[in-house]
Amino acid sequence: MSDRGADERELSTGEAPARDEGAIRAPRPATSARVRHAPRYETRSGIPLQPFYGPEDVRSEAAPPPGQFPFTRGIFPDMYRGKVWTMRQYAGFGTPEETNERFRFLLEAGQTGLSLALDLPTQLGLDSDDPMAAGEVGKVGVAIDSLADMETVFAQIPLDRVSTSMTINATAAILLAMYEAVARQQGVAPERISGTVQNDLLKEFGARGAWVFPIEPSMRLALDVIEDTVQRLPRFNPISIASHYRDAGANPAEEMAYTLAAGMAYVRGLLDRGLDPDAFGKRLSFFFYTYVNFFEEVAKYRAGRRIWARFMKEVGAGENAQRLRAACVCGGQSLTRAEPLNNVARITLEAFAVTCAGLQSVFTAAYDEAFAIPTELSARTSLRVQQILEKETEVAKVADPLGGSYFVEALTDQMEGAIRAVLDRIDAQGGMEKALETGWLQMQIGRRAYEWQRGVDSGEIPVVGVNVHRSEAEEQAIEQQALSTEAQERQRSSLARVRGARDPAQVRQALRRVEETARSRENLMPSIREAVLAYATVGEITQSIKQVFGEYQPPSRF
Numbered sequence: 001m002s003d004r005g006a007d008e009r010e011l012s013t014g015e016a017p018a019r020d021e022g023a024i025r026a027p028r029p030a031t032s033a034r035v036r037h038a039p040r041y042e043t044r045s046g047i048p049l050q051p052f053y054g055p056e057d058v059r060s061e062a063a064p065p066p067g068q069f070p071f072t073r074g075i076f077p078d079m080y081r082g083k084v085w086t087m088r089q090y091a092g093f094g095t096p097e098e099t100n101e102r103f104r105f106l107l108e109a110g111q112t113g114l115s116l117a118l119d120l121p122t123q124l125g126l127d128s129d130d131p132m133a134a135g136e137v138g139k140v141g142v143a144i145d146s147l148a149d150m151e152t153v154f155a156q157i158p159l160d161r162v163s164t165s166m167t168i169n170a171t172a173a174i175l176l177a178m179y180e181a182v183a184r185q186q187g188v189a190p191e192r193i194s195g196t197v198q199n200d201l202l203k204e205f206g207a208r209g210a211w212v213f214p215i216e217p218s219m220r221l222a223l224d225v226i227e228d229t230v231q232r233l234p235r236f237n238p239i240s241i242a243s244h245y246r247d248a249g250a251n252p253a254e255e256m257a258y259t260l261a262a263g264m265a266y267v268r269g270l271l272d273r274g275l276d277p278d279a280f281g282k283r284l285s286f287f288f289y290t291y292v293n294f295f296e297e298v299a300k301y302r303a304g305r306r307i308w309a310r311f312m313k314e315v316g317a318g319e320n321a322q323r324l325r326a327a328c329v330c331g332g333q334s335l336t337r338a339e340p341l342n343n344v345a346r347i348t349l350e351a352f353a354v355t356c357a358g359l360q361s362v363f364t365a366a367y368d369e370a371f372a373i374p375t376e377l378s379a380r381t382s383l384r385v386q387q388i389l390e391k392e393t394e395v396a397k398v399a400d401p402l403g404g405s406y407f408v409e410a411l412t413d414q415m416e417g418a419i420r421a422v423l424d425r426i427d428a429q430g431g432m433e434k435a436l437e438t439g440w441l442q443m444q445i446g447r448r449a450y451e452w453q454r455g456v457d458s459g460e461i462p463v464v465g466v467n468v469h470r471s472e473a474e475e476q477a478i479e480q481q482a483l484s485t486e487a488q489e490r491q492r493s494s495l496a497r498v499r500g501a502r503d504p505a506q507v508r509q510a511l512r513r514v515e516e517t518a519r520s521r522e523n524l525m526p527s528i529r530e531a532v533l534a535y536a537t538v539g540e541i542t543q544s545i546k547q548v549f550g551e552y553q554p555p556s557r558f
Contacts, residue, residue, distance in 0.1 A: 053406035075323035079399035092117030096152035117141030125542025249449025257422030281321025301357035331365020339465035343367035439555035518548035
């Protein structure tokens with residue numbers, strides 16, 4: 001091994017055997033580790049960590065019991081005794097038929113909710129036969145071109161008994177209208193369907209990049225969906241205010257602050273429309289990322305609930321609308337391609353942190369997601385992690401099991417301060433929308449992502465299997481999900497059949513109505529539902545809106 005300098009400490013896990021030419025040579029130690037920097041005693045958000053904690057380190061008074069304002073210890077008195085968190089696995093790939101098959105497999109394995117992944121063309125409002133969709137159809141999610149595809153995805157799945165989360169934003173209004181139409185075809189009334197549509201356009205500009213329309217009309221469309229859903233689909237969450245900022249590079253305090261700031265922007269927009277915060281507040285949901293920094297993640301959620309409850313109280317919402325209802329994904333960028341089975345340990349720790357923190361819905365990524373769409377084995381294994389937590393540990397039997405820990409309580413206080421400091425910086429920029437329009441927020445995330453990667457590359461930030469305890473043996477071989485190379489062609493053929501079977505005059509009239517509504521101040525949802533029922537495609541409806549809204553051009557402030 002090379003000499004890497006005086007500040008480097010060798011942490012070899014075993015001694016190399018003495019050489020004996022007559023003996024079978026033992027393999028080199030499978031793992032070794034080199035740490036080039038002294039350990040950093042601070043959290044991911046940069047909060048210093050003491051050797052130990054006592055009562056003098058806790059600034060806040062003892063938190064009220066779970067279910068009481070400001071909900072630090074959980075949003076319900078009985079938490080998981082009343083209802084265990086919903087277990088979802090993000091799924092969707094290839095054709096609608098393949099996704100339907102995977103959904104039914106997961107439900108048979110004990111999954112309690114569905115999470116629909118859409119391919120990039122669908123997210124960007126492009127039909128599968130659009131030249132710009134070439135090579136992307138069915139790759140990172142299922143392709144949905146028209147109501148016919150949605151009918152296939154949910155065939156033989158009872159939508160009155162299964163809740164569905166859809167990761168869709170710029171075209172969320174269209175996909176939600178399709179979902180409601182399928183439920184009606186099954187005989188399920190709108191007031192009985194449940195689930196969540198992501199519909200958080202702000203985070204697309206700040207972190208994810210799947211935007212279509214500029215920021216201001218995107219906000220209008222998101223608010224149209226919320227307003228319409230609150231009035232018509234009382235069990236459905238019309239937005240999942242998402243923290244993709246974390247996967248883009250933000251630290252935990254920044255992640256919570258950016259996400260809450262986006263939530264506050266939506267609330268202010270709805271209040272400006274004259275809506276009652278009690279009516280829409282209880283239907284707002286959040287979506288976060290959770291990594292392996294266990295205690296800080298628990299503290300992050302406890303602190304976030306406090307801040308959100310106080311904000312909603314200030315705008316006049318009652319207790320039910322003050323509760324921060326949250327789902328999360330365990331995995332994301334925390335998963336590694338190196339030694340992929342190590343990701344099972346990461347996912348388990350992350351899911352344990354989330355359940356200790358009391359979130360309402362959990363999605364555990366699969367250990368092979370750094371490579372491809374999960375296989376049936378890896379998807380089932382991730383689901384089993386959640387089931388083991390529920391059935392074989394005590395985490396679902398006691399609310400806020402880490403409450404009262406000097407360390408967790410002190411860290412919750414410090415996380416609240418760190419989150420509020422970031423919120424103040426956003427306010428100084430003129431608010432969340434202004435921070436995105438100028439590119440300020442994107443620049444903060446970009447810098448943080450650079451700092452993180454530089455720390456990993458230098459070895460200052462240890463990642464097992466990547467820069468410490470890295471195996472020198474041959475890389476572990478894992479089975480990978482193979483996507484059908486014929487999926488794109490089959491999807492194009494299906495789309496052509498739908499176009500050939502519909503009433504052209506009805507489609508033209510419906511699309512004209514969408515465009516006219518976009519030019520007005522009316523809510524767009526009724527006209528979108530009309531177009532969906534005419535089997536207008538996602539691309540056609542999006543294009544009608546784009547005629548009025550235009551397309552987003554990102555700032556170049558980097």
